[in-house]
Amino acid sequence: xxxxxxxxxxxxxxxxxxxxxxxxxxxxxxxxxxxxxxxxxxxxxxxxxxxxxxxxxxxxxxxxxxxxxxxxxxxxxxxxxxxxxxxxxxxxxxxxxxxxxxxxxxxxxxxxxxxxxxxxxxxxxxxxxxxxxxxxxxxxxxxxxxxxxxxxxxxxxxxxxxxxxxxxxxxxxxxxxxxxxxxxxxxxxxxxxxxxxxxxxxxxxxxxxxxxxxxxxxxxxxxxxxxxxxxxxxxxxxxxxxxxxxxxxxxxxxxxxxxxxxxxxxxxxxxxxxxxxxxxxxxxxxxxxxxxxxxxxxxxxxxxxxxxxxxxxxxxxxxxxxxxxxxxxxxxxxxxxxxx
Amino acid sequence: xxxxxxxxxxxxxxxxxxxxxxxxxxxxxxxxxxxxxxxxxxxxxxxxxxxxxxxxxxxxxxxxxxxxxxxxxxxxxxxxxxxxxxxxxxxxxxxxxxxxxxxxxxxxxxxxxxxxxxxxxxxxxxxxxxxxxxxxxxxxxxxxxxxxxxxxxxxxxxxxxxxxxxxxxxxxxxxxxxxxxxxxxxxxxxxxxxxxxxxxxxxxxxxxxxxxxxxxxxxxxxxxxxxxxxxxxxxxxxxxxxxxxxxxxxxxxxxxxxxxxxxxxxxxxxxxxxxxxxxxxxxxxxxxxxxxxxxxxxxxxxxxxxxxxxxxxxxxxxxxxxxxxxxxxxxxxxxxxxxxxxxxxxxxxxxxxxxxxxxxxxxxxxxxxxxxxxxxxxxxxxxxxxxxxxxxxxxxxxxxxxxxxxxxxxxxx
Numbered sequence: 092x093x094x095x096x097x098x099x100x101x102x103x104x105x106x107x108x109x110x111x112x113x114x115x116x117x118x119x120x121x122x123x124x125x126x127x128x129x130x131x132x133x134x135x136x137x138x139x140x141x142x143x144x145x146x147x148x149x150x151x152x153x154x155x156x157x158x159x160x161x162x163x164x165x166x167x168x169x170x171x172x173x174x175x176x177x178x179x180x181x182x183x184x185x186x187x188x189x190x191x192x193x194x195x196x197x198x199x200x201x202x203x204x205x206x207x208x209x210x211x212x213x214x215x216x217x218x219x220x221x222x223x224x225x226x227x228x229x230x231x232x233x234x235x236x237x238x239x240x241x242x243x244x245x246x247x248x249x250x251x252x253x254x255x256x257x258x259x260x261x262x263x264x265x266x267x268x269x270x271x272x273x274x275x276x277x278x279x280x281x282x283x284x285x286x287x288x289x290x291x292x293x294x295x296x297x298x299x300x301x302x303x304x305x306x307x308x309x310x311x312x313x314x315x316x317x318x319x320x321x322x323x324x325x326x327x328x329x330x331x332x333x334x335x336x337x338x339x340x341x342x343x344x345x346x347x348x349x350x351x352x353x354x355x356x357x358x359x360x361x362x363x364x365x366x367x368x369x370x371x372x373x374x375x376x377x378x379x380x381x382x383x384x385x386x387x388x389x390x391x392x393x394x395x396x397x398x399x400x401x402x403x404x405x406x407x408x409x410x411x412x413x414x415x416x417x418x419x420x421x422x423x424x425x426x427x428x429x430x431x
Numbered sequence: 432x433x434x435x436x437x438x439x440x441x442x443x444x445x446x447x448x449x450x451x452x453x454x455x456x457x458x459x460x461x462x463x464x465x466x467x468x469x470x471x472x473x474x475x476x477x478x479x480x481x482x483x484x485x486x487x488x489x490x491x492x493x494x495x496x497x498x499x500x501x502x503x504x505x506x507x508x509x510x511x512x513x514x515x516x517x518x519x520x521x522x523x524x525x526x527x528x529x530x531x532x533x534x535x536x537x538x539x540x541x542x543x544x545x546x547x548x549x550x551x552x553x554x555x556x557x558x559x560x561x562x563x564x565x566x567x568x569x570x571x572x573x574x575x576x577x578x579x580x581x582x583x584x585x586x587x588x589x590x591x592x593x594x595x596x597x598x599x600x601x602x603x604x605x606x607x608x609x610x611x612x613x614x615x616x617x618x619x620x621x622x623x624x625x626x627x628x629x630x631x632x633x634x635x636x637x638x639x640x641x642x643x644x645x646x647x648x649x650x651x652x653x654x655x656x657x658x659x660x661x662x663x664x665x666x667x668x669x670x671x672x673x674x675x676x677x678x679x680x681x682x683x684x685x686x687x688x689x690x691x692x693x694x695x696x697x698x699x700x701x702x703x704x705x706x707x708x709x710x711x712x713x714x715x716x717x718x719x720x721x722x723x724x725x726x727x728x729x730x731x732x733x734x735x736x737x738x739x740x741x742x743x744x745x746x747x748x749x750x751x752x753x754x755x756x757x758x759x760x761x762x763x764x765x766x767x768x769x770x771x772x773x774x775x776x777x778x779x780x781x782x783x784x785x786x787x788x789x790x791x792x793x794x795x796x797x798x799x800x801x802x803x804x805x806x807x808x809x810x811x812x813x814x815x816x817x818x819x820x821x822x823x824x825x826x827x828x829x830x831x832x833x834x835x836x837x838x839x840x841x842x843x844x
Contacts, residue, residue: 127841130528130799134637135555139520140562140771141728141794147637148554149799151530165841175835182831202820202828204810270665291664293817376668379614379813390810393500395525395802401839 116410123171123403125164128157164400171404176391178408179203205405208382209412214297215383216365216416219304223361224354226305227312232342234313235320246317253310261374264303296380303371308364312357319350352427359420366413384409459485459753463746464739467492468502469517472691474564474768475731478517482754488746499525506531509738514747517733520795521802523552523560528799532734534558538748546752550771552732554797562732563755564768566691567792568624569726569783570716575709576603576684587717588625588654588725591685595661598684608661609677609686612816613670619808620727624687625651627793628718628725639800639842641833644826652815652822654718659816667813681706687716687726690784694766697780712779714786726787727795730771800842807832 131153137146173180186199200206234245252260267274268289279287289295323346331341347354369385372378378386384405391402465482469475471494483490493501493513499522505512507529516526526532534557539546543561552560570591572584580598585591591608598607611617626633631647634640659666663677675692677683679702688696690712696702697710715724733751735744757774764770766778769785777785795801807829815825837843 126839129841129844132639132799132842133555137552137554137797139552139794140549140565140730141788144794146554146797147639147799149528151527155530171839174839175831176839202814202824204832270663286664288664290668291666291817376613376670378810379667379817390806394806395499395522396528396800396806396836396840397503397525398836398839401836 119403119406121163122400123407124166124168126167126171126400127164128154128161129165130154131157171400172408175203176401177205177404179205204382204387205408208384208387211297211381212366212368212383212412215301215304215368216362218301219308219365220358220361222301222305223308223312224357226309227357228316228354230309230313231316231320232346234317249313250310252306253308253314257307257370258374260307261303261371264299264306265375268299290376293380296375296377300368300371300375300377300381303375304365304368307371308361312361315353315357316350319353320346323349355420355423359417359424362416362420363413366416367409384412459750460487461485461746461749462487463489463743464514465490465743465747465750466512466514467494467517467733467751468498468505468513468515469494469733470498470519470731471495474691474764474770475517477759477764477767478563478733478751478754481759482750485746485750485753488750490750498522502526503529503531506736506738510740510743511736511738514736514739514743515733515751516736517731518560519566519729519731520552520797521729521805523732523734524797524799524802526734527554527559531737532559533737533744535561535735535748538735538745542745542749543752545756547773550732550755552730560732560734561752561755562730562771564731564770565784565788566689566729566731566769567715567726567784567787568620568687568689569787570713571678571686571688571693571696571783572711572713573684573706573709574711575705576607579603584711584713585685585716586714588628588658589718591716592657592661594685595658599661604682604684606661606663606682607684608658609669609674609683609688610658610662610666611669611671611674611688612655612659612662612666613673614667614813614816615809616805617670617809618667618812618816619805621655621687622651622808622812623795623805624726625654625718627727628716628721628723630719630721630723633796633801633804634798639837641804641830641837643804644823644830648826649822650719652812652825656816656818667816678702678710679706690781690787691768693783694780712783714783715790715792722791724787724790724792726792728788728792729795731768800837800840803836803840803842804829804833807836 131150132147133150134145135148136143172178175182182203183200186196190196190199201210230249234242234249237245266272268278269275270279270288270290275289278289279285289299327345328341331345336344367385368383372381372383372386388402388405388409391398391405465485465488467479467482469479469492475494479492479494483492495501498516502513502516502518503525506516506526511531516532518526536558539551539558546561550562551558552562570585576598577584577594580594580601580603582594582597585594595607598604610621612621626643626647629647629650631643631645631651633643635642663669663682669677671689671692674686674688675696678686678696681703693712697707699707715726718725733755735747739747755772757772760770760772760774765776766780769777769781811828811832812825814820815822834843
């Protein structure tokens with residue numbers, strides 16, 4: 092294809108990508124290096140139905156002048172990235188020099204909100220992704236060997252968790268594990284501890300969030316692997332059978348090598364998806380026990396005073412983390428591409 | 432969405448007009464645009480519906496629990512999407528900080544002769560909002576359980592703790608206390624209440640420098656922790672809705688709850704007869720010896736957008752002024768809130784809020800950086816409530832988180 096034709100074909104999507112992805116990212120980068128203007132504060136008297144009192148207020152005229160002089164706000168360089176809400180260099184240095192044991196250092200690091208969020212997000216990603224792949228593969232193999240007559244209904248039921256809206260799905264689970272819900276009661280009975288509550292314990296909350304994560308995305312892995320299983324070469328399979336390979340050996344040496352590229356694909360998508368885990372934390376009211384990078388960004392954007400610059404810095408750090416996380420998979424894909 | 436709200440608003444007006452007479456010669460007519468953004472609960476729905484009934488006004492209303500994240504963006508453009516925002520004393524601060532609402536002095540002089548002075552919210556001598564209702568958190572209790580335990584109605588948190596111990600000892604209820612202690616906004620609000628009750632000041636006077644890591648702060652956290660021992664173990668996930676549900680399920684005997692929610696607790700829906708008929712309200716709780724109740728006073732009121740034409744501002748002002756005039760009050764609306772409107776007759780469900788006002792409770796501070804502190808409290812206190820860190824450490828974390836945010840927002844220089 093001539094370069095001109097190629098360009099004409101990709102131009103519409105290129106324009107859309109520049110307008111909807113490149114420009115917003117540039118704007119976030121710019122915002123992350125700025126902070127809001129210094130507010131001119133004055134003491135004023137404020138009156139209402141409950142009487143008058145002295146309070147402080149922002150002097151609008153003075154602030155307006157500052158705003159017009161510098162519409163983007165103050166340029167602060169890397170300040171937003173290194174303050175306590177993000178990489179917290181000063182606090183990290185302090186924790187390093189003042190801690191005597193690793194445990195003490197770790198608890199100080201986990202006390203910083205950004206590191207708390209990143210530790211949960213990484214734990215979630217690295218536990219949920221392999222479990223999703225394993226469970227999805229197991230379901231796919233099981234469905235594939237079921238009788239043709241019940242396969243349709245089986246596929247439908249297996250897909251349900253993925254079809255249900257994440258907010259609804261996680262709310263259902265949240266109510267089931269309530270101290271008075273069916274799962275909550277069952278856990279109390281199993282542990283013979285009537286006061287045990289999933290929602291009150293941080294480790295249990297993390298486990299529940301991850302169980303939800305696997306439950307919700309296993310169907311996606313299942314569908315992809317099920318499609319892959321349809322293309323497994325039956326001649327190879329039969330040859331292996333004649334050679335005396337048992338069922339497990341056939342799965343291990345025939346099926347898995349065949350669908351390996353799909354595993355890479357699912358891993359890539361799941362790493363990205365799990366890294367921006369968001370809905371279950373909201374539905375489970377998990378704020379007290381777990382923050383992810385996404386909920387951390389949201390908390391900057393939902394207060395009465397919105398912190399766009401802080402949210403922009405967290406977003407950029409998230410992008411960098413996703414880049415690091417995906418680099419092995421991307422390198423692999425790039426090598427496969429060059430080989431082909 | 433907006434259409435739907437508008438339609439529902441219109442239906443509400445039609446129904447209200449059927450039952451009681453709005454028209455008492457105060458017919459309302461103006462020329463221009465009215466677009467309301469506000470929270471969603473019965474009292475505000477009534478106000479919005481009456482405002483939209485004005486003749487000649489092109490009106491719409493977007494009443495949603497997410498109003499706080501919509502009002503500033505929706506009023507920043509020129510012309511603004513919303514011509515009025517219904518706000519409370521916490522959320523008006525964001526509108527003033529962003530300079531999106533206009534002083535109402537001229538409009539009051541021209542169209543608001545009937546508005547009594549106690550409804551006017553003024554900052555630095557300029558009227559910025561018209562308040563129409565008051566709200567506060569106060570004690571709600573179960574009369575039958577207190578009687579069975581042989582207890583008086585508590586008036587302080589120390590008495591609440593003693594009562595909770597007695598109720599638990601007698602096996603009446605396992606977790607007799609309730610409270611909106613959900614991590615985030617609710618937990619921070621309970622801290623504010625208790626800290627004000629201990630006589631604490633949030634900031635160094637006249638500056639944005641936070642000062643809560645002190646004796647009052649530690650006493651506040653210790654009291655909250657002591658109370659939480661008598662709550663459902665899931666208390667950090669219980670917001671006002673979940674706490675109300677616990678109450679209606681009959682699991683709770685004492686709690687500090689919003690006046691605007693007591694109507695739901697005392698009606699015969701959603702609870703057993705034994706629960707709702709024994710649900711009583713009382714005044715605010717005290718703590719320590721400061722003499723200031725451990726609660727805050729709130730008002731809800733409306734503002735007028737700055738970035739709109741004079742014609743629209745006048746129409747909006749007239750419609751909203753009509754909506755909070757005595758024409759609003761009838762049998763149905765009377766019990767929906769503690770109205771600040773002349774002619775309001777207190778109902779049984781309102782007694783708690785009125786007692787709170789007369790006990791000399793302080794209003795929630797209308798300070799530009801209070802919201803940042805509220806957010807920091809909400810994020811950082813749950814570690815302490817779970818027993819993972821000391822009160823001093825939790826307060827130091829709050830101060831550090833607030834300072835980082837306030838520096839970025841330009842309040843600390």
